[in-house]
Amino acid sequence: MRSKLFVPASRPALFAKALNGAADAVSFDLEDAVAPDAKPEARSHLRALFEGLTHATPEAARKTLIVRVNALDTPYFAADLEAVVWPGLHIVNLPMVESAASVQAAADAIEAIERERGIVGRIGILANIESARGLRLAAEIAAAHPRVMGLQIGYGDLFAPLGIASAEPSATQFVRTAVRLAAGEAGIQAYDGAYVHIDDPEGYRRDSQAARQLGFTGRSCIHPSQIGIANEVFMPSEVEVRHAVRVVEAADHHLGRGTGAFTVDGRLVDGPFIVQAERTVALAKRLGMI
Structure with missing residues (x-):
């Protein structure tokens, strides 16, 4: 809300x-x-x-x-x-x-x-x-x-x-x-x-x-x-959504190969940031942004 x-x-x-x-x-x-x-x-x-x-x-x-x-x-x-x-x-x-x-x-x-x-x-x-x-x-x-x-x-x-x-x-x-x-x-x-x-x-x-x-x-x-x-x-920006999508996609790739930390868009990403990205993607979908 x-x-x-x-x-x-x-x-x-x-x-x-x-x-x-x-x-x-x-x-x-x-x-x-x-x-x-x-x-x-x-x-x-x-x-x-x-x-x-x-x-x-x-x-x-x-x-x-x-x-x-x-x-x-x-x-x-x-x-x-x-x-x-x-x-x-x-x-x-x-x-x-x-x-x-x-x-x-x-x-x-x-x-x-x-x-x-x-x-x-x-x-x-x-x-x-x-x-x-x-x-x-x-x-x-x-x-x-x-x-x-x-x-x-x-x-x-x-x-x-x-x-x-x-x-x-x-x-x-x-x-x-x-x-x-x-x-x-x-x-x-x-x-x-x-x-x-x-x-x-x-x-x-x-x-x-x-x-x-x-x-x-x-x-x-x-x-x-x-x-x-x-x-x-309180709506995520398009930039935030695009980054979150890339994080989720990268997580699917890296976690499946046993890598828990990696970089996306020059930023270090690990567990908490993956969760945050998943939430952003879910919200963007509910709002029709994806």
Whole structure:
């Protein structure tokens, strides 16, 4: 998911446009974007959406569909899951995760509804790292359950209580590095959080490039104008794809002859670089670049 567009669940008029837009994923929000007294109606909107997905357009059918529910320790969590755990939902975005135990509890709750409704296929969990405790325990959270498919940074909740400026590069890069390493240890992906300055597309591009340099797969978009930038930044370049293809082809040749290290395009290549090249080739194929 190079781009994940946030859509308030309380605004059903935006659903169709988001589902037919260019974002790789649509993340319907039941948490911060919806006032407490509007949450019941927002749940009804999402339930109706998922019940009607059998009639979705081809564009919508290709989307990854996410719902950001309210945190496990809120009075809204159980009702959120009851409303959205249906066939067609791919990922539950769990906010304010601070322990492996909370991930396990959320996974158990999702599984119970899946069994009750006969849902085939396992709904994933995207765990938000957005507190100092969550950051410290990010590796435990990432490995807490097989449903956890990624970690996502929540900069606002993480930085604001600590008095850290939201755009402070040293802070954002430190957090990104910690989250990426935690996700990498668990063998899952890391996704960058929101960039709140909608009127600064070049700032969004620079910030996204900084995340990609640290191995992030994609990031949140809080406005449709950010989707194209995210898709471009987190797509491998043609040069990268060509090099990756040559690495994979060379690996097939050399490894079959017992050679574990070799050169491609003047660069030394061995195990980790072969894995990276294989991932780049796989992504390029999914994106239609190969």
